[in-house]
Amino acid sequence: MVSSESSHSALHQIPRNSLALLMIAQVVVLMPHALHLSPWIVAVGLFCGFWRTRVYQGQWDYPRNWIKALLVVASAVGVALSGSDVFSLEAATSMLLLAFALKLLEMKNRRDAYVVVFLSYFVIATEFLFDQSMAVAAYEFGAMVVVTAAMVGMNQFHTRVRPVASLRLAAGLVAQALPLTVVLFVFFPRVAPLWTVPLPGGGTTGISEQMTPGDIANLTQSDQLAFRVVFDDEVPAYQELYWRGLVYSDFHNGTWSAQKSRFVASPGEPAAAGDAASYQVLMEPTMRDWLYALDRAVPETPGVRRVADYTLRSRDPVMSVFRYEVSSYPGARLDGRGMTRAMEVQATRYPVDDNPRIQAYADELWQRTGDIDGFVRSLLQQISSGDYHYTLKPPILPSENSIDAFWFDTQRGFCTHYAGALVFMLRSVGAPARMVGGYQGGEINPITGHLVVRQYDAHAWVEVWDEGRGWRRVDPTQAVAPARIESGIEAALSAEDRAELAAMTAARLGDWTLVSSLLNWSESLEHRWNLWVIGFDAGSQRGLLEDLLGDITPVRIGLAMLFFGALSLSVAALALFWRRRPTRRHPVERAFRSFGDAAARHGYEREVHESPMVFVERVGHQARVNPAQLQLLIAQLEALLYNPAVAWGSRELKYLRTQLRRLHFRLAFASTQ
Amino acid sequence: MSEAIDSGQISSRFGQWLDRRIPPGKRITLSQHNVFIFPTRMGFVFGGLIVVLILGAINYQSSLVYGVAFLLGTMLLIGILYTFRNLSGVSLELVGTRAGFVGEDIGFDVRLVRPQGRGREGIQIGWPDGIKQWAELCDQEADTVRMYVKGTRRGWLRPGRLLVETYYPLGLLRAWTWVDLNAAGLVYPKPIFTDIPAGTYGRRDEGELIDPLGSDDFTDLKTYLPGDSVKHIIWRSYARSDELMVKRYASFVEPRLWFDLDQIPGGVEERLGRLTGLALRATRLEREFGLRLDGMEIAPGVGDAHLEQVLRELALYGMA
Incomplete structure (x- = not known):
C-alpha cells in the first residue's frame, strides 16, 4: 500500500496556492492591529511570517522544538512584562496574535492550516473591539475574502495553482452571504452581556476626571470625534450648546478633580418643565461611564441615570458607540432639593494657603460689590476689559500659586484657566461655585443635519450657586473670547494659533470648498454607519422591528426571519444555479443535429461511436441513395463541419441543408416500406 | 480530512x-x-x-x-x-x-x-x-x-x-x-506454474504419430508418477513388489494440448491454479490447447481471445 500512503500524505499537504494565500492573509489580518499593539508583537509576527516564507521557498527548515518552546515562553513573558493587566483585553489580544504568528511556524498539514484560518477570522473580529469605523470594516471585509480564498485553495486539486480563481470564488461566496447576514443582523435577538469582560483601557482622548489647566488645550489639538447628536427638532442656538460631562468640585495642587458620583433617586424633586429639546446622542467609545447632555438632562434610555450634580452616567463604561436619548429642559433649575450643608462645604472648600494674592484681590472686590451677581459681573468685566488673552499655548505656570501667576502675571490662558480662577475667587469669598467640564458647540453636517462634536470642542466653565435660581452657568471664556462661544474655537484664536489648529484639524476648513464638502459627505456616511450599524442595539432593534412588524412577538420575528432568510438564500441559489443558455453551436452542427433528430424519428439512430460522416454514409446506404451523390454530400459535410468560418446564411450551408433534407425524405420514405 | x-x-x-x-x-x-x-x-x-x-x-x-x-x-x-x-x-x-x-x-x-x-x-x-x-x-x-x-x-x-x-x-x-x-x-485463479507435460495422450483420430513402432500396443513398464493414468497401473506387479508400475503404450502425441481438471491432482483451487498456469504458459509458447472442466469442454485454440475464454471458465468454475 505504498501508493496509498503517498496519496494520503499528498491529501494532507497544504497546496502551495493556499499556503501563499494564507501567508498573505496573515499579513492582511495583522496589519490593523499594529496600530494599537506594542511594536514588538508586530515584529514577532513579521519574523514568523518571514521564516515561514523561507520554508515555503525551500531555503530554511521548520524551527526545532526548543526554538518553538523558547519563542512561546518569551512571548508569554513579553506580554506579562508589557505592563497591562494580564487579564485585560490588550493582553488577551496580544496573546492571541502571538499564538497566531507562532502557529505559522508549525503549519505543516491541512489541520494546522485550518487552525490558522479560524484564528484569522477570530483576529478579524477582535480588531472590531478596538475600532469599528467604516474604513476598518471595509478593510476587514476584504481580509475575510483573502482568508476565505486561502480556505478554498486548500480544497482544490493540490497541483493547481490559481490564487486568482480562489480569490474570485471567495469574493463571490462572501458577497452572496451578505444579504442573509443583514437579515440575521436585523432579526437576531440582541441580549445583554452574560458576564463582565475585561475592557480595553486607556489610550482614548477626552475629558478626564482630573483636570489641570493645560489639559483641555491639549484636547483642542485633536479633531477626533467625541459624539454625534441627532435632534428631533431644531438644533438650539450655538451659544446654548453646553454639553455637560463632569462637575469638578475639588481643587488641590493646581488640579481640579471630579467627586465620586452618587446616583440619586430624587423623590419629590420638581419635575422638569418648560420647553424641551429631545435628541439622541451617539457617543464614541470612551471606556468611561459619564455621558454628555445639555441642561437640564432627563435620560430617556434605560441604563442611563442622572447623578446628583445633574450629569448623566451609563450603567457600564462606553465600550463601543453608545446611543442614548435625552430630553433637555433648558429652563429648569439645577438645584435638586436645594443646597445641603454638606454640599455647601464641598462647594466652598479651597486650599487657604495657596494663591494669597488672588484671595486678597477677591476679598477686596467682594467688599466693593457685596453680592454674588455684582462680584461675578465685575470679574467678567475685568477679564474682557483688561489685558487678558485667549490662547492655546499659555505660558507654563508654577504648581504653587498658579492662579496668582495666571491672573496677575501671564494673563494668557485657555478656558480652564479662566474658569479655575473664577471658581477659586468665588470660593475664597464663601460663595459656592464649581467647575464643569464638557464640550461647547459642535458642527452641523449640512447633509444629514446632525451635530458633530469633536475633541477640539472641549470646554470648561463655571457654575455658581444662586439662592433664587439654583446653580447658574457662568462662562468666563465668553468674556475673554466671545467668538469662541458664538462660532467655535477657530474664531477665537490668534492667527498663529489658528494656522496651527488648521494644520491639525483638517475638518475645519471653513468655507465650502471641495475638500470640506467631501469631508462633510464622508462624515455623514460615517454617521449613518454609526447610527445603523455600530449603534444598532436592543433598543434600535425594537424600534425597527416595531416599524416593520407592528407587534413584536417571537412568532412574528421567527416568521419574518424565515421569510427574509429564505428570500436571501434563494437569491444566492438563483445566482449559483442559473443556467446560462447553451452557447451557440456551430451552424453546421445545428443543421446536422436537426437532421439527426429527424432521422431518429424514422428509426435511424446514430450510434455513439459514429461520426456524422459515418452516420450519413450508413443511413444513405440503407435508404439506397445514389453512392456518388452520397459521397459528394459526405465530402461537403466534412468540409463545412471543420470550417469555423461558416455563416448561418451562407450558400454552401443552404445547399448542405437542402441535401440533408432530401436525405431525410429518403429515409422517411424507406422507413414506410 | x-x-x-x-x-x-x-x-x-x-x-x-x-x-x-x-x-x-x-x-x-x-x-x-x-x-x-x-x-x-x-x-x-x-x-x-x-x-x-x-x-x-x-x-x-x-x-x-x-x-x-x-x-x-x-x-x-x-x-x-x-x-x-x-x-x-x-x-x-x-x-x-x-x-x-x-x-x-x-x-x-x-x-x-x-x-x-x-x-x-x-x-x-x-x-x-x-x-x-x-x-x-x-x-x-x-x-x-x-x-x-x-x-x-x-x-x-x-x-x-x-x-x-x-x-x-x-x-x-x-x-x-x-x-x-x-x-x-x-x-x-492465481496461476501456479508447472511444466507443460511433454506428451498428452490424445485420441487416435487426432494428432500426429510420433511413435516409430506404429502401434498403441504396450511397449514397456515404468514406475508410476503422479499424473499417470490409473488405468495403466499393473496391479499384479504391485502385489509382488510394492512398487506401482504402469504400462507404457506407444501413442499419438498431439501438438494440441488438452488440459483436464480431472488429470490434475490436488484440491479444486490448486488444480484451477495449475490449469491457469498451464493456459498462460501454453499461450506464451503459442501452443494450441483445449480445456476440459468436468463436462464442459473448450475446443483447442490459441491466442488472447481463446485464453480469455479459458480463464473466464476457470474463474467461474463451480460458481452459479
Whole structure:
C-alpha cells in the first residue's frame, strides 16, 4: 500500500496556492492591529511570517522544538512584562496574535492550516473591539475574502495553482452571504452581556476626571470625534450648546478633580418643565461611564441615570458607540432639593494657603460689590476689559500659586484657566461655585443635519450657586473670547494659533470648498454607519422591528426571519444555479443535429461511436441513395463541419441543408416500406 | 480530512435503503436526489468558532463582531449550495473493466462527465476497498479515472457502491454519494506454474504419430508418477513388489494440448491454479490447447481471445 500512503500524505499537504494565500492573509489580518499593539508583537509576527516564507521557498527548515518552546515562553513573558493587566483585553489580544504568528511556524498539514484560518477570522473580529469605523470594516471585509480564498485553495486539486480563481470564488461566496447576514443582523435577538469582560483601557482622548489647566488645550489639538447628536427638532442656538460631562468640585495642587458620583433617586424633586429639546446622542467609545447632555438632562434610555450634580452616567463604561436619548429642559433649575450643608462645604472648600494674592484681590472686590451677581459681573468685566488673552499655548505656570501667576502675571490662558480662577475667587469669598467640564458647540453636517462634536470642542466653565435660581452657568471664556462661544474655537484664536489648529484639524476648513464638502459627505456616511450599524442595539432593534412588524412577538420575528432568510438564500441559489443558455453551436452542427433528430424519428439512430460522416454514409446506404451523390454530400459535410468560418446564411450551408433534407425524405420514405 | 473509506461499513439495511434511493444503473447523474451533504469535523469546529464569536459580540456589545459571526454562519449555509453544485450534474459511467488474477488489483475505468460551463474541482471517487482518486473536471468536461480493487478470490469481483465525494470549496462540508454502477470485474485463479507435460495422450483420430513402432500396443513398464493414468497401473506387479508400475503404450502425441481438471491432482483451487498456469504458459509458447472442466469442454485454440475464454471458465468454475 505504498501508493496509498503517498496519496494520503499528498491529501494532507497544504497546496502551495493556499499556503501563499494564507501567508498573505496573515499579513492582511495583522496589519490593523499594529496600530494599537506594542511594536514588538508586530515584529514577532513579521519574523514568523518571514521564516515561514523561507520554508515555503525551500531555503530554511521548520524551527526545532526548543526554538518553538523558547519563542512561546518569551512571548508569554513579553506580554506579562508589557505592563497591562494580564487579564485585560490588550493582553488577551496580544496573546492571541502571538499564538497566531507562532502557529505559522508549525503549519505543516491541512489541520494546522485550518487552525490558522479560524484564528484569522477570530483576529478579524477582535480588531472590531478596538475600532469599528467604516474604513476598518471595509478593510476587514476584504481580509475575510483573502482568508476565505486561502480556505478554498486548500480544497482544490493540490497541483493547481490559481490564487486568482480562489480569490474570485471567495469574493463571490462572501458577497452572496451578505444579504442573509443583514437579515440575521436585523432579526437576531440582541441580549445583554452574560458576564463582565475585561475592557480595553486607556489610550482614548477626552475629558478626564482630573483636570489641570493645560489639559483641555491639549484636547483642542485633536479633531477626533467625541459624539454625534441627532435632534428631533431644531438644533438650539450655538451659544446654548453646553454639553455637560463632569462637575469638578475639588481643587488641590493646581488640579481640579471630579467627586465620586452618587446616583440619586430624587423623590419629590420638581419635575422638569418648560420647553424641551429631545435628541439622541451617539457617543464614541470612551471606556468611561459619564455621558454628555445639555441642561437640564432627563435620560430617556434605560441604563442611563442622572447623578446628583445633574450629569448623566451609563450603567457600564462606553465600550463601543453608545446611543442614548435625552430630553433637555433648558429652563429648569439645577438645584435638586436645594443646597445641603454638606454640599455647601464641598462647594466652598479651597486650599487657604495657596494663591494669597488672588484671595486678597477677591476679598477686596467682594467688599466693593457685596453680592454674588455684582462680584461675578465685575470679574467678567475685568477679564474682557483688561489685558487678558485667549490662547492655546499659555505660558507654563508654577504648581504653587498658579492662579496668582495666571491672573496677575501671564494673563494668557485657555478656558480652564479662566474658569479655575473664577471658581477659586468665588470660593475664597464663601460663595459656592464649581467647575464643569464638557464640550461647547459642535458642527452641523449640512447633509444629514446632525451635530458633530469633536475633541477640539472641549470646554470648561463655571457654575455658581444662586439662592433664587439654583446653580447658574457662568462662562468666563465668553468674556475673554466671545467668538469662541458664538462660532467655535477657530474664531477665537490668534492667527498663529489658528494656522496651527488648521494644520491639525483638517475638518475645519471653513468655507465650502471641495475638500470640506467631501469631508462633510464622508462624515455623514460615517454617521449613518454609526447610527445603523455600530449603534444598532436592543433598543434600535425594537424600534425597527416595531416599524416593520407592528407587534413584536417571537412568532412574528421567527416568521419574518424565515421569510427574509429564505428570500436571501434563494437569491444566492438563483445566482449559483442559473443556467446560462447553451452557447451557440456551430451552424453546421445545428443543421446536422436537426437532421439527426429527424432521422431518429424514422428509426435511424446514430450510434455513439459514429461520426456524422459515418452516420450519413450508413443511413444513405440503407435508404439506397445514389453512392456518388452520397459521397459528394459526405465530402461537403466534412468540409463545412471543420470550417469555423461558416455563416448561418451562407450558400454552401443552404445547399448542405437542402441535401440533408432530401436525405431525410429518403429515409422517411424507406422507413414506410 | 480524507480518511480511507471504511470497508464494509455500508450495513445491509442502509444498503437496502440506498438501493431504493439511488437504484443501480450503468450511468448515473448526480442531482439533489442522490447527493448527501453534512459538515465535516472542521465544519463543526467552524460552527464552534461562530458560537464563540456570538458570545463575544454579546459580552462586548459589538455590532460588528455580530456581523462577522453572521457572515461566517451564512457562508457555511451558502457553502452547502456551492458544495452541492460541485457534484450536481456530473454523471458517472463504468466504461471498462480489467480482469486480473487473485492477489492482483482489478482495474475499473469510470468516466465522469460534467455539463458544459463551469469546471468542477476537488472531486474524489473510490471504492470501499480501494484508494480514492481525484477526477479532473476543471479544465476538461470529462475524465476517465482508473481505480483498482484488490482481487482476493476468484470469480466476479463486485466492489459495490462507488463513493463520490467533494469537500470543495470550503472543506467545511462534505457532499457525497454512493453510486452503484453494477461494476463487476473478473478475477482469475492465481496461476501456479508447472511444466507443460511433454506428451498428452490424445485420441487416435487426432494428432500426429510420433511413435516409430506404429502401434498403441504396450511397449514397456515404468514406475508410476503422479499424473499417470490409473488405468495403466499393473496391479499384479504391485502385489509382488510394492512398487506401482504402469504400462507404457506407444501413442499419438498431439501438438494440441488438452488440459483436464480431472488429470490434475490436488484440491479444486490448486488444480484451477495449475490449469491457469498451464493456459498462460501454453499461450506464451503459442501452443494450441483445449480445456476440459468436468463436462464442459473448450475446443483447442490459441491466442488472447481463446485464453480469455479459458480463464473466464476457470474463474467461474463451480460458481452459479
